Amino acid sequence: MKPDLLLKELYQKNTEELLGKNIKLCGWIRSARHQKTFSFLALNDGSVFHPFQVVIDDSLTDYQDLVSKLNTGCSVCVEGELVQSPGKGQSIEMKATNVTLLGACPEDYPLQKKRHSFEFLRSIAHLRPRTNTQGSVARVRSRLSFAAHRYLQERNFLYLQSPIITASDCEGAGELFQVTTLPLTNIPTTDDNKIDFKQDFFGKATYLTVSGQLNAESYACGLSKTYTFGPTFRAENSNTSRHIAEFWMIEPEVAFNDLSDNIDLAEDYLKYLINDILENCPEDLEFFDKFIEKGLIDRLQKIKDSSFERLSYTKAIDLLLNSKKSFQYEVKWGCDLQSEHERYIAEEVFKKPVVLTDYPKEIKAFYMRDNDDGKTVAAMDVLVPRIGELIGGSQREERLDVLEEKIKQTGMPVENYSWYMDLRKYGSVVHSGFGIGFERLVQFVTGIENIRDAIAFPRAPKTAEF
Ligand code: 4AD
Numbered sequence: 001m002k003p004d005l006l007l008k009e010l011y012q013k014n015t016e017e018l019l020g021k022n023i024k025l026c027g028w029i030r031s032a033r034h035q036k037t038f039s040f041l042a043l044n045d046g047s048v049f050h051p052f053q054v055v056i057d058d059s060l061t062d063y064q065d066l067v068s069k070l071n072t073g074c075s076v077c078v079e080g081e082l083v084q085s086p087g088k089g090q091s092i093e094m095k096a097t098n099v100t101l102l103g104a105c106p107e108d109y110p111l112q113k114k115r116h117s118f119e120f121l122r123s124i125a126h127l128r129p130r131t132n133t134q135g136s137v138a139r140v141r142s143r144l145s146f147a148a149h150r151y152l153q154e155r156n157f158l159y160l161q162s163p164i165i166t167a168s169d170c171e172g173a174g175e176l177f178q179v180t181t182l183p184l185t186n187i188p189t190t191d192d193n194k195i196d197f198k199q200d201f202f203g204k205a206t207y208l209t210v211s212g213q214l215n216a217e218s219y220a221c222g223l224s225k226t227y228t229f230g231p232t233f234r235a236e237n238s239n240t241s242r243h244i245a246e247f248w249m250i251e252p253e254v255a256f257n258d259l260s261d262n263i264d265l266a267e268d269y270l271k272y273l274i275n276d277i278l279e280n281c282p283e284d285l286e287f288f289d290k291f292i293e294k295g296l297i298d299r300l301q302k303i304k305d306s307s308f309e310r311l312s313y314t315k316a317i318d319l320l321l322n323s324k325k326s327f328q329y330e331v332k333w334g335c336d337l338q339s340e341h342e343r344y345i346a347e348e349v350f351k352k353p354v355v356l357t358d359y360p361k362e363i364k365a366f367y368m369r370d371n372d373d374g375k376t377v378a379a380m381d382v383l384v385p386r387i388g389e390l391i392g393g394s395q396r397e398e399r400l401d402v403l404e405e406k407i408k409q410t411g412m413p414v415e416n417y418s419w420y421m422d423l424r425k426y427g428s429v430v431h432s433g434f435g436i437g438f439e440r441l442v443q444f445v446t447g448i449e450n451i452r453d454a455i456a457f458p459r460a461p462k463t464a465e466f
Pocket residue numbers: 170171210211212213234236242243244245247249251252389390391392393394433434435436437438439440
């Protein structure tokens with residue numbers, strides 16, 4: 001049954017090697033042009049952007065009957081000889097000698113050959129991998145994931161699979177999805193009328209993780225260079241084109257790295273990833289450049305060759321205060337930057353990635369290292385044009401007494417973090433790390449406007465289909 005090779009493998013061979021060969025291919029018909037005595041099929045198996053041209057003629061038995069069923073969306077297996085193509089757009093095509101219709105496709109197939117809105121395609125997320133855009137997004141995303149691992153593995157980072165279910169709130173922002181087996185219609189309570197989590201599956205309140213960082217720190221503080229790359233969950237009720245409730249995050253964590261080493265790593269890593277996609281997904285990028293974001297390839301090329309701007313939060317606030325642009329959200333020292341501020345800095349002021357550092361401690365997570373000024377922490381956010389915040393990270397607080405005080409200030413139960421504090425009690429080291437939002441990275445390299453199109457089956461408020 002199976003094809004001799006995928007289209008990607010076919011396109012990797014040179015024409016001379018292929019001409020005259022008989023091969024078998026399988027895939028879906030993207031479009032078909034039927035004439036009286038011959039037909040052209042654009043076949044794609046999704047392994048590459050460009051479909052492959054298959055020509056059939058009436059020397060095939062039951063030609064008329066066969067082609068009447070060969071329409072957009074149906075699946076076929078074709079066998080035949082590879083010949084030089086007289087048409088433009090391809091150097092070779094197949095002259096089919098055998099065509100098997102695997103699965104017919106009725107006329108109500110929603111992906112007829114025309115442009116569909118992204119919104120509509122989201123409502124048929126199970127079929128959208130057959131579209132040009134989602135096919136390209138899926139291939140770039142897969143390659144990005146491979147390159148993300150590769151960069152770190154080749155530099156001796158250890159891949160840690162951190163837990164999905166956790167009792168700690170890494171970001172301390174309370175945006176947690178509860179995990180429980182308590183009966184929701186009859187929740188057990190304690191004598192003082194609180195939920196009795198002792199009766200819950202884990203004997204305590206547990207959640208889906210918002211970040212693998214705390215566990216990554218444990219491994220970095222023993223195995224030096226580590227990373228996690230997994231799904232993370234946030235119950236943020238924000239319906240923006242940059243937020244989803246389930247997203248993937250790459251989180252490198254490195255012992256003995258200070259903030260500046262951390263920024264160097266983030267910059268080098270991002271450039272490597274961009275370069276990898278430029279080299280390995282040229283056809284998908286050309287498609288995005290033409291139909292999604294004009295000038296995309298040029299933008300990526302420039303970023304790869306640029307050096308990222310480094311700037312303190314305080315200087316960024318000055319820039320915003322002195323700008324002529326009017327913002328929806330008020331700017332003052334101490335405020336959390338909104339996407340409009342981040343994009344203004346990266347897109348309009350510097351026109352390249354900007355690393356902002358040393359944020360006010362009140363707006364950042366408890367684990368970030370206090371700076372000597374008593375007001376700021378050793379935080380770093382990488383802001384990029386079009387997206388805003390792509391990476392968030394910091395140097396970690398390695399001093400036990402300072403960390404304990406910071407946890408207390410959040411009001412979270414200190415006993416949940418006793419293991420985390422042990423990392424400071426026993427052989428503490430300076431260490432740093434960051435998290436790259438993987439879907440935002442996909443948006444960044446493809447130009448895709450809405451994050452819900454950068455992941456196969458998006459999860460967002462009131463959205464958990466498929
Ligand atoms: O800045 P964040 O919250 O940092 C952390 O979670 C740290 N624990 C990372 C670390 O230091 N190891 O999130 C990191 C990145 C953001 O910069 C953003 O790209 C992405 O994760 N992100 C989201 N992406 C999609 N939807 C959401 N709701 C996101 N929230 C954060």
